[in-house]
Amino acid sequence: MLKNELIVVHGGDIASMTREALAAARIETLIPSGAHIALKPNLIVAKPASSGATTHPEIVGAIIEYLREHGFERISIMEGSWVGDSTSRAFIVAGYAELSKRLGVPLIDLQQDSWKRYDAGGGLKIAVCDQAMAADFIINLPVVKGHCQTTVTCALKNLKGCMPDDEKSRFHELGLHEPIARLNRVLKPGFILADAICGDLDFEEGGNPVSMNRLVAGLDPVLLDAYACRIMGHDSEEVAYIGLAQRYGVGSADLTSAKIIELGDKEAAPNLSACSGRVRALAARIEERSACSACYAALVHGLARMEERGLLKRLDGALDGMRAPRVAIGRGFRGQKYEGVGCGVCARGASDWVKGCPPDGASVAAFLEKVARG
Ligand code: SF4
Missing domain, CATH: 3.40.50.11440 (LarA, N-terminal domain)
Incomplete structure (x- = not known):
């Protein structure tokens, strides 16, 4: 190589x-x-x-x-x-x-x-x-x-x-x-x-x-x-x-x-049963339907970056103002309309979504920051 x-x-x-x-x-x-x-x-x-x-x-x-x-x-x-x-x-x-x-x-x-x-x-x-x-x-x-x-x-x-x-x-x-x-x-x-x-x-x-x-x-x-x-x-x-x-x-x-x-196998499922309380608390903002682990991890990392930047409350406020107040992610969203935001191409039916399959954590963090700041 x-x-x-x-x-x-x-x-x-x-x-x-x-x-x-x-x-x-x-x-x-x-x-x-x-x-x-x-x-x-x-x-x-x-x-x-x-x-x-x-x-x-x-x-x-x-x-x-x-x-x-x-x-x-x-x-x-x-x-x-x-x-x-x-x-x-x-x-x-x-x-x-x-x-x-x-x-x-x-x-x-x-x-x-x-x-x-x-x-x-x-x-x-x-x-x-x-x-x-x-x-x-x-x-x-x-x-x-x-x-x-x-x-x-x-x-x-x-x-x-x-x-x-x-x-x-x-x-x-x-x-x-x-x-x-x-x-x-x-x-x-x-x-x-x-x-x-x-x-x-x-x-x-x-x-x-x-x-x-x-x-x-x-x-x-x-x-x-x-x-x-x-x-x-x-x-x-x-x-x-x-x-x-x-x-x-x-x-x-x-x-x-x-x-x-x-x-x-990009579609390998994340092991959600092993999540700690901190990861679970961040993931309370996620609407997951058959997400690939790389995609799910990018979203968890993106949410953690919001927390570090002091933007998590603003993000929560922005999400709460949407009809669907959680971030859609996963293959189960393919072809579905979603009146909220999404992560990855499977969630392209969302009102706004971050590109990538999977997106990386940096793109997700930038997208969530944009959502938080309105
Ligand atoms: S966007 Fe790609 S990586 Fe994300 S859930 Fe869909 S197929 Fe998996």
């Missing part, structure tokens, strides 16, 4: 979606023969992936099987959880200890590793764990989710787990954005497969998962993070480390020049 490409796989079967992404990217052609491959999930806390915080182990298991089928045997899983949680506990709670045992792949706890400092440019030296630096090919497996300090977290920030705990703390003192951008000049994964199955709405430690049912593969972490922003309803310019990483030559945030290849 090329650096300006992103492969988005929709669906409900995580293992087969993973295989589809790897095959479409032809990952086996990217990895040198005999390479030691390090799989770097996001296990920031000891929580299962259903919380929206951590990478689904089904992704990692499917990658290991795929790589073995293509002759790669030197594979390990490495991670260092955030300061205050234990990686070894996270390996157990998130299902990686069981995976490691079943597939015979070692787990490396980077919180226990030795480290060295590397020149990251701009006078900054960054401490990185030795086993991460020793890997020949890193596969970065971040979660697409919100973050209370940096707004969004995905590929660029996931590499923080490859540093010792003291360095993670120092990154906060340094304001996060600058050192995160520069860390990506030191550590350069060869492939990224982002878990956008049910990443959290706005916190990296999970608790409010939003069912998105997607995986996103790419080579450029800057492009992938810009795409993550878009699907979550943000402008990548809101996330300073993305622009900084672009300036430091890590990659390009230009989605207009990107080739986005969409595969899989």
Whole structure:
């Protein structure tokens, strides 16, 4: 695959979606023969992936099987959880200890590793764990989710787990954005497969998962993070480390020049039973009839952006003034008139609607803001 490409796989079967992404990217052609491959999930806390915080182990298991089928045997899983949680506990709670045992792949706890400092440019030296630096090919497996300090977290920030705990703390003192951008000049994964199955709405430690049912593969972490922003309803310019990483030559945030290849079952249904109280409260404004998960997630993200911008009450007022006071979404609205607003082409029978199939969170947020402001 090329650096300006992103492969988005929709669906409900995580293992087969993973295989589809790897095959479409032809990952086996990217990895040198005999390479030691390090799989770097996001296990920031000891929580299962259903919380929206951590990478689904089904992704990692499917990658290991795929790589073995293509002759790669030197594979390990490495991670260092955030300061205050234990990686070894996270390996157990998130299902990686069981995976490691079943597939015979070692787990490396980077919180226990030795480290060295590397020149990251701009006078900054960054401490990185030795086993991460020793890997020949890193596969970065971040979660697409919100973050209370940096707004969004995905590929660029996931590499923080490859540093010792003291360095993670120092990154906060340094304001996060600058050192995160520069860390990506030191550590350069060869492939990224982002878990956008049910990443959290706005916190990296999970608790409010939003069912998105997607995986996103790419080579450029800057492009992938810009795409993550878009699907979550943000402008990548809101996330300073993305622009900084672009300036430091890590990659390009230009989605207009990107080739986005969409595969899989776009009509996979969202898992609404897993919604938290916060997501359910936002979704009280939604009239859903057989919506696809990507579409539904864009609407939930759009509503969350309204809340952050202090526009939710105004939006509620505008919706209450309509004959149909909730936002229509889903295939069940095809060919139906709706005297209110809608989300996605299926709701084109609404009085006003946001284009796209699915629309992204940024378009939905812009549309809802227009509705709120009258
Ligand atoms: S517009 Fe309709 S078909 Fe397209 S993603 Fe939304 S619900 Fe699915």
